[in-house]
Amino acid sequence: MSPSRAGDFKQCPLLYRFRAVDRLPEVPTRAQVRGTVVHAVLEDLFGLPAGERTPEVAKNLLGPAWERVREERPEFAGLFDSADDPELGEWLLSAEGLLDGYFELEDPRRFEPDARELLVESELPSGVLLRGYVDRVDVAPTGEIRVVDYKTGAAPRLVGEAKALFQMKFYALVLWKLRGVVPRQLRLMYLADKQALAYTPDEAELTRFERTLEAIWEAILRAGRTGDFRPNPSRLCDYCDHKAFCPAFDGTPPPYPGWPEPDASVETPLDRVD
Known part of the structure; x- marks a missing residue:
């Protein structure tokens, strides 16, 4: 179980089914892909010597990061008509603005992270495997742990903040299981504002x-045995790719394919840029 899929089930069991069981395709937005590219730049930035981690260097990493992400995820290639598309230039410029936001929040030359883009896994006594990717883990000389997550949107209202903290508590729990230390701080960095x-x-x-x-x-397993994944309509439905299949909007879900073997459902890069 990943934090994103657990969050899906809390938000709407049917959304969980569409993503984790039916695995219906979703169309990535430019904002989501931009977030993926900015995450890649920040990962690359901390691979450089501390003195080179400047705003100018980070912006120079944008083009190569976009090319790499596009090669790794072919479905992203269709976001723009060509390399000469003027909208591509505007899009990259907006990504520069997010990087400026990052540098206003902290100076990456002043510390060395313990890990970046860290895959963490831990099995609970019930046998469920928790799995997720942490943007960055910092460890102080005293051994205190800070978990950092970059968000390329604006700071959310109450509901969005609760969703983000759910994700961070998930990471904190897994790190506690792995390292025997409760993280001292969970830090969410909203680069847009x-x-x-x-x-x-x-x-x-x-x-x-x-x-x-x-x-x-346990609730996921019960729903999986019967196929009874019920919709939970909310304002978030406006952003769902699967309304055409949702009974709450007079749609019909595809035939239930049956419960697959338990799957940790690793987060995708798009899951982590909300």
């Missing part, structure tokens, strides 16, 4: 969160 949110979890809270994840997984 240059805001950072920090949260300090504790052991009791993460223990309760573990029970929450166990309950979500």
